Amino acid sequence: MADNKLDTNFTNRSLDTDFINKDLDTNTINSETPKMVELSIGGMTCSACSAAVERTTKKLPGVSSSSVNLTTNRATLEYLPSVIKLSEIKAAIDKAGYSATEIEGEKQADQEQERRDLEVRTMKRRVLVAAIFSSPVLYIALSHMIPQLKLPIPYFMGSHDFPLIFALVQFVLTIPVMLAGSRFFTVGLKTLVKGSPNMDTLVAIGTGSAFLYGIFATVKIYLGDFSFAQSLYFESAAVVITLVMLGKYLEAVSKGKTSEAIKKLMNLKPKTAIIIKNGIELEVNLDEVAVGDIVLVRPGSVIPVDGIIVEGMSSVDESMLTGESLPVEKQPGSTVTGGSINSEGLIRFRAEKVGADTALSKIIKLVQDAQGKKAPIAKLADIVSGYFVPIVLGIAAISAIAWAISGKDVNFVLTIFVSILVIACPCALGLATPTAIMVGTGKGAEMGILIKGGEALEATHKIRTVVLDKTGTITEGKPVLTDIRLYGELDEEETLTLCASAESGSEHPVARAIVESARNRGLRLIDPIGFKAVPGRGIDAMVKGSRILAGNIKLMKENTIDIVSSEKDALDLSLSGRTLMYVAVDGKLAALMAAADTVRPTSREAVSRLKDLGISVIMITGDNQNTAAVIAKEVGIERVLADVLPEDKASEVKKLQESGQKVAMVGDGINDAPALVQADIGMAIGTGTDVAVESADVVLMRGDLNEVASAIALSRATIRNIKQNLFWAFIYNLAGIPVAAGVLYIFGGPLLNPIIAGGAMAMSSVSVVSNALRLRRFKIKQN
Numbered sequence: 001m002a003d004n005k006l007d008t009n010f011t012n013r014s015l016d017t018d019f020i021n022k023d024l025d026t027n028t029i030n031s032e033t034p035k036m037v038e039l040s041i042g043g044m045t046c047s048a049c050s051a052a053v054e055r056t057t058k059k060l061p062g063v064s065s066s067s068v069n070l071t072t073n074r075a076t077l078e079y080l081p082s083v084i085k086l087s088e089i090k091a092a093i094d095k096a097g098y099s100a101t102e103i104e105g106e107k108q109a110d111q112e113q114e115r116r117d118l119e120v121r122t123m124k125r126r127v128l129v130a131a132i133f134s135s136p137v138l139y140i141a142l143s144h145m146i147p148q149l150k151l152p153i154p155y156f157m158g159s160h161d162f163p164l165i166f167a168l169v170q171f172v173l174t175i176p177v178m179l180a181g182s183r184f185f186t187v188g189l190k191t192l193v194k195g196s197p198n199m200d201t202l203v204a205i206g207t208g209s210a211f212l213y214g215i216f217a218t219v220k221i222y223l224g225d226f227s228f229a230q231s232l233y234f235e236s237a238a239v240v241i242t243l244v245m246l247g248k249y250l251e252a253v254s255k256g257k258t259s260e261a262i263k264k265l266m267n268l269k270p271k272t273a274i275i276i277k278n279g280i281e282l283e284v285n286l287d288e289v290a291v292g293d294i295v296l297v298r299p300g301s302v303i304p305v306d307g308i309i310v311e312g313m314s315s316v317d318e319s320m321l322t323g324e325s326l327p328v329e330k331q332p333g334s335t336v337t338g339g340s341i342n343s344e345g346l347i348r349f350r351a352e353k354v355g356a357d358t359a360l361s362k363i364i365k366l367v368q369d370a371q372g373k374k375a376p377i378a379k380l381a382d383i384v385s386g387y388f389v390p391i392v393l394g395i396a397a398i399s400a401i402a403w404a405i406s407g408k409d410v411n412f413v414l415t416i417f418v419s420i421l422v423i424a425c426p427c428a429l430g431l432a433t434p435t436a437i438m439v440g441t442g443k444g445a446e447m448g449i450l451i452k453g454g455e456a457l458e459a460t461h462k463i464r465t466v467v468l469d470k471t472g473t474i475t476e477g478k479p480v481l482t483d484i485r486l487y488g489e490l491d492e493e494e495t496l497t498l499c500a501s502a503e504s505g506s507e508h509p510v511a512r513a514i515v516e517s518a519r520n521r522g523l524r525l526i527d528p529i530g531f532k533a534v535p536g537r538g539i540d541a542m543v544k545g546s547r548i549l550a551g552n553i554k555l556m557k558e559n560t561i562d563i564v565s566s567e568k569d570a571l572d573l574s575l576s577g578r579t580l581m582y583v584a585v586d587g588k589l590a591a592l593m594a595a596a597d598t599v600r601p602t603s604r605e606a607v608s609r610l611k612d613l614g615i616s617v618i619m620i621t622g623d624n625q626n627t628a629a630v631i632a633k634e635v636g637i638e639r640v641l642a643d644v645l646p647e648d649k650a651s652e653v654k655k656l657q658e659s660g661q662k663v664a665m666v667g668d669g670i671n672d673a674p675a676l677v678q679a680d681i682g683m684a685i686g687t688g689t690d691v692a693v694e695s696a697d698v699v700l701m702r703g704d705l706n707e708v709a710s711a712i713a714l715s716r717a718t719i720r721n722i723k724q725n726l727f728w729a730f731i732y733n734l735a736g737i738p739v740a741a742g743v744l745y746i747f748g749g750p751l752l753n754p755i756i757a758g759g760a761m762a763m764s765s766v767s768v769v770s771n772a773l774r775l776r777r778f779k780i781k782q783n
Helices: 001-012 017-023 028-033 045-057 086-095 106-145 163-180 180-195 197-223 227-231 236-254 258-266 359-372 381-403 409-425 427-445 456-460 470-474 490-502 509-520 553-558 563-577 603-612 624-634 646-658 672-678 690-695 706-740 754-777
Strands: 034-043 065-069 074-079 097-103 272-277 279-284 294-297 306-312 314-315 328-330 347-353 447-452 465-469 474-488 527-536 538-543 546-551 578-584 588-599 616-620 639-641 663-669 681-686 698-700
Touching: 034 163, 045 074, 045 086, 045 180, 045 490, 065 163, 065 180, 074 086, 074 672, 086 681, 086 706, 106 236, 163 180, 163 197, 163 227, 163 236, 163 447, 180 197, 197 227, 197 681, 236 456, 294 474, 328 427, 381 409, 409 706, 427 447, 427 706, 427 754, 447 706, 456 706, 465 470, 465 646, 470 474, 470 563, 470 616, 470 624, 470 663, 474 490, 474 509, 490 509, 490 538, 490 546, 490 578, 490 588, 509 578, 509 588, 546 553, 553 578, 563 588, 603 616, 603 624, 603 706, 616 624, 616 646, 624 639, 646 663, 646 672, 663 672, 672 681, 672 690, 698 706, 706 754
Parallel strands: 465 616, 465 663, 616 639, 663 681, 681 698
Antiparallel strands: 034 074, 034 097, 065 074, 272 279, 272 294, 294 347, 306 347, 314 328, 447 698, 474 588, 527 538, 538 546, 546 578, 578 588
């Protein structure tokens, strides 16, 4: 019986979706797990497009969820294969006017990136073609529109003496521009027919009307009515298409950065690994490593997969994954993570997680998933365009028909129709957002704030909570020597000289901090003799005839060094978040040195400025609560999320979002990348890793946390400007429509000439651009 119901519903696709879903056997549906698929969607140009694809797929029976992301041009769907096939979903998307390709595996992701790169290069060529041909059209048109300019043109092209040549030259030059921008017409008109007009529709109707009227005027000139030489609108069509294409090209370039972040993460994986099989070392491809294999990693090599050490000791640099600058000591039984770097000793470990199960692969997946989710950004122009275009077309058609019925001739009727379309041309509507965004992002670049496109700029103004990663964001990300406690007969300078000399060959961050401190004091270092690195412990070397031991407490105990006198200092320094280094000279404890990751000079001021903007500030870190509390108190942060694992940062951000907060995440490490893309806005410190920078929506190029507040303030100013632009754009358009429809003519007034309609259109554009330029005077209010 269930099978019959399923077959009936499957064949009757035209039935209402709710009816089908209700009639499907609930046991069959509940027992089947929905399948998730990612599709690359082609042909989308604005949020109206992504909304159309989402509506189309959600209506399909068997599709339980659908989310379309315009930034990544991807759709993430869950569907029941027993109810609907993937080919049917693709066919429905194709029917809606877009294309769909399944994304599966890294190879296909690379092919998708190549396709996007080709599309960007093609757009660039089209913009250049449009600019080359639209420039002379504008020049020729201005020569007679503004005689005061006295622009020289050939005698045989004069609008008064040779009006037909004057019109034909503009017509011929405009054709390549129309062809270069043909996508606006193919996509815009197709979406109009489908009942979901977008910004392409507005551009197509506006420029198409101007171009068609230009052709009409040229025909009238050919028939002897030379007055139409003053009514050509080829320059409007050509220049508007060129400007909009330029904006689309810049948008595409910005969106292209998304997949580069994923590539950076993937590049952390080595191509091969060395495994031990029957006592023989074998180099195999990474995907050939299986759970249980014994993997060998030499000093300086990248650990290929996750596992547990079975032999050897070393310190492992996990900073590329965790963001923490200090290497982690490893010994038999310790876990190692793929993508981290083995610093010192040779180790062998048993592979526990391989392929998609490794921590690095999961971070990559988190970034991909977060990128596929849409931010709730309001696209005012696209929302309104769905109503604006049909209304304008309706008014134009009704007005033309009404005047025709009243007995007016074709010339009068066509003038009415074209005047309405020209005055309602979406030039200003199309320029309202991109001009403000261009000026706003340009101003941001001057201030050292790189904002990756309009969506990021728009979303930033809604931020009410900022989450700051500790290491490398609030702090410098590099330890410095902070304390030296002495216990022997040597003074501080001599102790520091001996220790720094012994540590001069070490790559340990704390050792480097000690050496740097000694050099900053002008101390003369001596080359050590018999330098020996003790993996997981420290170093053993001879300096000036004295044996120097420098390392952790394990090194001291293994060499029977009495450290009782340092216990209280060690406890106090540990509680204050310091990393300790014991120093013994000739078998006796000489000093306890401590290093810490210091707070950036601007961090406290930056937190204060964010609070002044009404922003809630939260610190997130993998450190323990005591260490985190010390840093938080120093910079004035009340709320701390401590002991957060790298892979859990994104989930902590998600929890904040689920509580209704608009969240910005600020970080600098690869481990921050999933959280950066999960947040409504990700902000990366420009001095951080490339992956963090490329995963973020906003990059703070100067590494100054004050730029977080500056970015939010700039975004708020820009969005206010955009709303003003949209308001005035509609006022200019809507106020002129009744006049263009002949309302004044009915009461004995003049009939609006298309030239005046074009003037009104130009004025609306000028006002929008002029208002946007005010952002160039934007200044940050300092405390």
